[in-house]
Amino acid sequence: MKLPRVAICGRPNVGKSTLFNRLTRSRAALVHDLPGMTRDRSFGQVACLGEDGEPEEILELVDTGGLDFEGDDVITQGITRLALEALQEAHVVLLMVDAHDGWNPVDAEIAERLRPLGKPVLLVVNKIDGVKGGSPDGAFYELGFDSVHIISANHGDGVPDLLEAVRALLPFHRTPEEAEIHDPSEELRFAFIGRPNVGKSSLTNRLLGYERSLVSEVAGTTRDTVDTVFHQGERVYRLIDTAGIRRKGKTTEGAEKLSILKAKQAMARADVSLMVLDAVEGVTHQDAVVAGYAEEAGAAVVLVVNKWDLVPKDTWTALSFEEKLRHDLGFLRHAPLIFVSALTGQRVSKLFAMIGQVAEAHARRVPTGRLNQFLRESVAAMSPHATEGKTPKLYFMTQVGVRPPTFVIKANTDRGLHFSYIRYLENRLRVQFGFQGTPIRISVQKKQRGEDQPTDKAPVRRILDVGEGLRPGRRTRQAGEGRSRGRARR
Structure with a gap:
């Protein structure tokens, strides 16, 4: 059900993202001292608590980029255009100004x-904690708004009263039950990752069918991760558009380092990472680095070759490109591959089927009985190599985790197996159980004395009789000993 929407606007670096994080109780929006950090809109839900401390109302909050009507570059104009669209769709607007800087002509133009x-517009005077005397510039009242709220988004001063004023202006209200908030565990999360300017945001917009992320030819246009929750059929998806990751030697600004950190965090919370590659430039060393980050994070990977419409083609173009790609990204031979064009939409709709397949493999669990049969057959086909003069004996195998599939092999040694034999087992697991696109984790542990082979049957706790298994206290022991001595005398 549709939620009432509140949009935060203002010029750059007045604290909009800080207030957004405060109200949504999250760190979804990237916060930095550098002006213009927010470029795309961020959406979040605000839970308004009742007197009993339980949520009684839900509203949607939108964080927008800083408004700059004088900017003539394509990024500044794009930020302003997306912010104005958010204001058009909002039911209540929060105009934020900076108490520390005082009145500014840009604030008056926005008003x-x-x-x-x-x-309905509420004037929000932020950063009051940095003003001597705690009183803002009186010129703010000349902007002509009846409702003025003085707050500190960083410390939370005045924020509860602001939220109450917002609720009073909403045209309709939604309880948590009416909001129909889905369980986050029901989401299938996938992220577009890659180096800058390969078309991640263009694919985001093409997949969603509207301009969700700002797109330009300038590398590094996306600075923060952009989350979008949507329904496709009966399934709930969370699409995460990430900032491009450049080489470490070129990453000098603190803001860019934060963007890269959030991109890596998106890989960790995604079920599937869509590794976007540039078909014109081909595979580069930095592509391998970014793909390695996704592999380390444990996400399933799909290789998406974008800008395929710009490549001159003949009968063998796709085959030769894939052959070189598999060679350069040898550690991702298990990842499925697709050639797409975000500009024309070619094959973009097929991404959903590939995401579903690798996500299913990512969460697949294999019964222990089948794993032990697999282990016996694998050892019979090829025995493990001797390490340090000792031939490992593999007793049994069990799966201890999913997302990614994680397995433990019990052996007569804790020195592990040769990496080539681990790769041999991984490849056989993929073929036999269909682990396409997902990394596999295998660890070898030494079998302890008396350790039995695990079963799929969960152990059942035995219910004790009354008093059974209780350790007697000191007085109970003394009383028992006295009765024993009494019976002995008789």
């Missing part, structure tokens, strides 16, 4: 542009 929208 003039908000009036024709006919939306």
